[in-house]
Protein backbone atom coordinates (compact mmCIF):
# COMPACT_ATOMS: atom_id res chain seq x y z
CA UNK A 585 0.00 0.00 0.00
CA UNK A 586 2.86 2.37 0.82
CA UNK A 587 4.52 1.67 -2.50
CA UNK A 588 1.22 2.43 -4.31
CA UNK A 589 1.05 5.78 -2.50
CA UNK A 590 4.66 6.57 -3.42
CA UNK A 591 4.03 5.55 -7.04
CA UNK A 592 1.14 8.04 -7.25
CA UNK A 593 3.53 10.86 -6.25
CA UNK A 594 6.03 9.75 -8.92
CA UNK A 595 3.23 9.72 -11.53
CA UNK A 596 2.24 13.25 -10.45
CA UNK A 597 5.67 14.92 -10.19
CA UNK A 598 7.96 12.70 -12.27
CA UNK A 599 10.06 11.86 -9.21
CA UNK A 600 9.49 10.68 -5.65
CA UNK A 601 10.46 8.20 -2.97
CA UNK A 602 11.30 5.17 -5.13
CA UNK A 603 11.85 1.49 -4.49
CA UNK A 604 15.46 0.72 -3.60
CA UNK A 605 16.68 -2.54 -5.08
CA UNK A 606 19.86 -4.49 -4.49
CA UNK A 607 21.75 -4.25 -7.77
CA UNK A 608 22.90 -7.87 -7.51
CA UNK A 609 19.48 -9.47 -7.01
CA UNK A 610 16.76 -6.91 -7.77
CA UNK A 611 15.34 -7.47 -4.29
CA UNK A 612 13.32 -4.53 -2.93
CA UNK A 613 14.89 -3.44 0.36
CA UNK A 614 12.98 -0.19 1.03
CA UNK A 615 12.80 3.26 -0.54
CA UNK A 616 15.07 6.24 -1.14
CA UNK A 617 14.26 9.34 -3.13
CA UNK A 618 13.27 12.96 -3.35
CA UNK A 619 9.71 14.16 -3.15
CA UNK A 620 7.69 17.35 -2.95
CA UNK A 621 6.73 17.92 0.68
CA UNK A 622 4.22 20.71 1.12
CA UNK A 623 2.41 19.67 4.29
CA UNK A 624 4.96 20.70 6.92
CA UNK A 625 4.81 24.30 8.19
CA UNK A 626 8.55 24.52 8.95
CA UNK A 627 9.52 23.87 5.31
CA UNK A 628 9.59 26.47 2.54
CA UNK A 629 6.69 26.34 0.07
CA UNK A 630 7.36 23.83 -2.69
CA UNK A 631 10.22 22.21 -0.77
CA UNK A 632 11.78 19.05 -2.16
CA UNK A 633 12.75 16.57 0.54
CA UNK A 634 15.23 13.70 0.38
CA UNK A 635 14.23 10.70 2.49
CA UNK A 636 14.78 6.99 3.12
CA UNK A 637 13.56 3.87 4.85
CA UNK A 638 15.07 0.40 4.62
CA UNK A 639 14.10 -2.91 6.17
CA UNK A 640 16.32 -3.26 9.26
CA UNK A 641 18.27 -6.25 7.94
CA UNK A 642 19.76 -3.93 5.28
CA UNK A 643 20.94 -1.21 7.67
CA UNK A 644 24.66 -0.67 8.22
CA UNK A 645 25.78 -1.46 4.68
CA UNK A 646 25.95 2.00 3.13
CA UNK A 647 23.04 1.42 0.74
CA UNK A 648 21.09 4.56 1.72
CA UNK A 649 24.01 6.94 1.42
CA UNK A 650 24.91 5.46 -1.98
CA UNK A 651 21.37 5.84 -3.28
CA UNK A 652 20.89 9.30 -1.75
CA UNK A 653 24.08 10.62 -3.35
CA UNK A 654 22.71 9.55 -6.74
CA UNK A 655 19.37 11.22 -5.99
CA UNK A 656 21.10 14.50 -5.10
CA UNK A 657 22.98 14.47 -8.40
CA UNK A 658 19.68 13.87 -10.19
CA UNK A 659 17.91 16.62 -8.24
CA UNK A 660 20.55 19.30 -8.70
CA UNK A 661 21.91 18.43 -12.15
CA UNK A 662 18.93 16.95 -14.01
CA UNK A 663 16.00 18.69 -12.32
CA UNK A 664 17.95 21.91 -11.66
CA UNK A 665 16.75 22.23 -8.07
CA UNK A 666 18.24 25.02 -5.92
CA UNK A 667 17.72 23.24 -2.62
CA UNK A 668 16.94 19.79 -1.22
CA UNK A 669 15.96 19.53 2.45
CA UNK A 670 15.88 16.70 4.96
CA UNK A 671 14.75 16.40 8.55
CA UNK A 672 14.36 13.86 11.34
CA UNK A 673 13.64 13.80 15.03
CA UNK A 674 16.87 14.49 16.90
CA UNK A 675 16.98 11.03 18.46
CA UNK A 676 17.00 9.32 15.03
CA UNK A 677 20.81 9.21 14.87
CA UNK A 678 20.97 6.74 12.00
CA UNK A 679 18.97 9.14 9.82
CA UNK A 680 20.80 12.31 10.83
CA UNK A 681 24.08 10.43 10.25
CA UNK A 682 23.02 9.88 6.63
CA UNK A 683 22.33 13.63 6.34
CA UNK A 684 25.77 14.43 7.76
CA UNK A 685 27.48 11.98 5.36
CA UNK A 686 25.66 13.67 2.48
CA UNK A 687 26.79 17.08 3.67
Ligand SMILES: CC(C)(COP(=O)(O)OP(=O)(O)OC[C@H]1O[C@@H](n2cnc3c(N)ncnc32)[C@H](O)[C@@H]1OP(=O)(O)O)[C@@H](O)C(=O)NCCC(=O)NCCS
Nearest residue numbers: 636637638642643644645646647648649671672678679682
Ligand atom coordinates in the same frame (compact mmCIF):
# COMPACT_ATOMS: atom_id res chain seq x y z
C1 LIG B 1 17.73 5.87 8.54
C2 LIG B 1 18.20 4.62 7.81
C3 LIG B 1 17.67 4.62 6.39
C4 LIG B 1 19.74 4.60 7.85
O1 LIG B 1 20.25 3.41 7.32
P1 LIG B 1 21.81 3.07 7.42
O2 LIG B 1 21.98 1.68 6.92
O3 LIG B 1 22.32 3.41 8.79
O4 LIG B 1 22.50 4.14 6.44
P2 LIG B 1 23.55 3.88 5.27
O5 LIG B 1 22.97 3.01 4.22
O6 LIG B 1 24.06 5.20 4.88
O7 LIG B 1 24.67 3.00 5.98
C5 LIG B 1 25.68 3.59 6.78
C6 LIG B 1 26.29 2.48 7.64
O8 LIG B 1 26.77 1.45 6.78
C7 LIG B 1 28.16 1.19 7.06
N1 LIG B 1 28.78 0.62 5.86
C8 LIG B 1 29.05 -0.70 5.71
N2 LIG B 1 29.56 -0.92 4.50
C9 LIG B 1 29.60 0.28 3.85
C10 LIG B 1 30.06 0.67 2.56
N3 LIG B 1 30.55 -0.23 1.68
N4 LIG B 1 29.95 1.98 2.21
C11 LIG B 1 29.45 2.88 3.09
N5 LIG B 1 29.01 2.55 4.34
C12 LIG B 1 29.09 1.25 4.70
C13 LIG B 1 28.66 2.52 7.56
O9 LIG B 1 29.84 2.38 8.32
C14 LIG B 1 27.49 2.96 8.44
O10 LIG B 1 27.49 2.18 9.60
P3 LIG B 1 27.38 2.84 11.09
O11 LIG B 1 26.05 3.53 11.14
O12 LIG B 1 27.45 1.67 11.98
O13 LIG B 1 28.53 3.78 11.18
C15 LIG B 1 17.65 3.35 8.49
O14 LIG B 1 18.11 3.33 9.82
C16 LIG B 1 16.12 3.27 8.47
O15 LIG B 1 15.52 2.81 7.50
N6 LIG B 1 15.47 3.70 9.58
C17 LIG B 1 14.02 3.63 9.73
C18 LIG B 1 13.33 4.67 8.89
C19 LIG B 1 13.75 6.06 9.21
O16 LIG B 1 14.03 6.39 10.34
N7 LIG B 1 13.80 6.87 8.16
C20 LIG B 1 14.16 8.27 8.28
C21 LIG B 1 13.05 9.09 8.84
S1 LIG B 1 13.61 10.78 9.05
